[in-house]
Amino acid sequence: MAKIIAMMNQKGGVGKTTSTINLAACLAVAEKKTLVIDLDPQGNGSISLGLDASQHTECNIYHAMIGQASIKNAIYQTELPYLHICPSDNNLSGAEIELVSLFARESKLKMAFEPVMDDYDYILIDCPPSLGLLTVNALNAADSFIVPMQTEYLAMEGLAQLLNTVRLIKNSLNPNLKMDGILLTMYDGRSSLHKQVTGEIRKHFGEKVFEAVIPRNVKLAECPSFGKPIILYDIESKGSEAYLALAKELILKEREAQGLPELPVEETLADELPEVPNLESSQVETQDQLQ
Template identity: 55%
Template structure:
């Protein structure tokens, strides 16, 4: 039975898509069968894995609309053991289209239920908002991973996200766990980075992943080549960080 993890934070620019793509690729390299679902209208996870967004025929939009089966929406990627359900340009309209629908928060959950036994991990890259798309991801997921950048205002908005998680647990998905908080964009030379790490660990302790994702030029270059950091530069600090995160996740459920 696969584990479904939503990667969410309503703040933009915290390393959500970077984490989704590179954690998925790292789990694949460690011989786990992985599916990445791009549930962000910006479609960065899709282009970051070398898929031309303009050419996408079926994707998350059609999946949530139930006009295509999950299996028909899957495309394979050049990354080992990694499949993708890409974002489609129409995904931007889904929030408005879902408003009047019955059980609108459960659309993604029912669409991907048939895939749970096919993969070891299903990761969902969420949009930077707490709208219906993110709500669908949280309702479908077993747990949520929250990337937090090691910068000023890091904890701003975290309370709001944790409250959203609580209300999803109460109303839609009592099984939803917090997988953990992931510190990203860490620069050991900056006092502020170290202060944020200390503060997050002080407040959240056990909930924080041991692995910290460091600032890394190669990590920011990789998406422009349509590659994960693992295929772009396997020896880089960024690749090591994400492989270490994947290992930490695997060991947690071993």
Template identity: 55%
Template sequence: MGKIIAIANQKGGVGKTTTSVNLAASLGVLEKKVLLIDADPQANATSGLGIDVEAVEIGTYQLLEHSASAKDAILKTNSPNLDLIPSHIDLVAIEIELVDKDSREYMLKKALKDVIPLYDYILIDCAPSLGLLTLNALTAAHSVMIPIQCEYFALEGLGKLLNTIKSVQKIHNKELDIEGLLLTMYDSRLRLSNQVVEEVKKHFDTMVFKTIIQRNVRLSEAPSYGESIISYDADSKGANNYLSLAQELIEKNSK
């Protein structure tokens, strides 16, 4: 039975898509069957895995509308053991279209029922907002992973996200768990980076992943080639970080 993990933070630029793509690819390399769902209208996870966004005919939009099944929307990627449900700019309209629908928060949950048994992990790359798209992801997920960048405003907005998670737990999804907080964009040379790490660990202690994702040029280059860091440069610091995160996640979930 697949574990569904939403990767969410309403702040943009914290490494959500980078984490979604590279964690998914790393889990695949470690022989787990993985489905990545691009639930962001910017479709960066889709293009980051080498899929032509303009050519997408069935994706997350059709899934939420229930005009196509999850199995119809799945694309194979060049990454071992990794499938993708792509996104498209159309997805922007879904918030408005779903607004009058009954059970609008449960559209993704319903759509994924058939494919959960086919995968070990299903990762959802969420949009940088707390709108209906992210709400659907949190309602469908078993847990949520929160990337936090090691920069000045790191903890700003985190309270808001944790409150949203609490209300989703209360109203829509009692099972929703926090998988963990992931520190990203860490630069060991900067005092600020180290202060943020200390601060986050002080406040959240065991909720923080041991693996920290370091700033890495190769990591920011990979998406422009439509590749994960694992296939773009398997020896890079970025690839090592994400393989280590995947390993930590697998160990955590095998207890």
């Protein structure tokens, strides 16, 4: 069955959607069957992976959650062979109101994608920037969560509220929910403030903070406007290297959690890169970075 990861932070502008689509793309390049659930009414994840909004206005995650369509009909192929997306649009903004009066309203997302659980290795949920009913649905459905977080003090302040919400979800709905880690984003190594905040976060949370750190990177800001993840837009950028490192770290953590042996040096996570449009031959080094 798929490992379901909620990418969550109630603070907007922390790189949550960017991290969701680029981590998913790097997992897909490692030949891990990956599904992105765009649970943000803004639909930025869908746009960032090149979907035209007119393609999915009649069938997306909103229709799957309220029971108007099967999620199998709401899943769309991306440029990467192993990466699919279940998109959203602004109709999802009204879903919280519609769900309030429904039975088992906190479980609608979980029930919606049960039919495809065995079709994927990873399902990443891009949560909205709030702690409302949509985020509760995501946490109830997830095995674990990742918190993308800016290296700024105000971001640290919001983390306490987020973790309190997680505790409530664990106590009442999903006792097996775990934290995969905190992902530091928009890091500027030239800033003493960023270094100081990073040190404080690592001191407090220890191994729960990913070693991979996502830097401020112009290419990461540009690639959504082209509808491509960073590995298809500029694989040699610092942003691409960071997300490849994150994917590797996540896969190795999962193997360790399952008690699987380390991969021998001669083995790779994907013997060959899949045929990917616009992926130049020089970019085969992607696979080497995931070893």
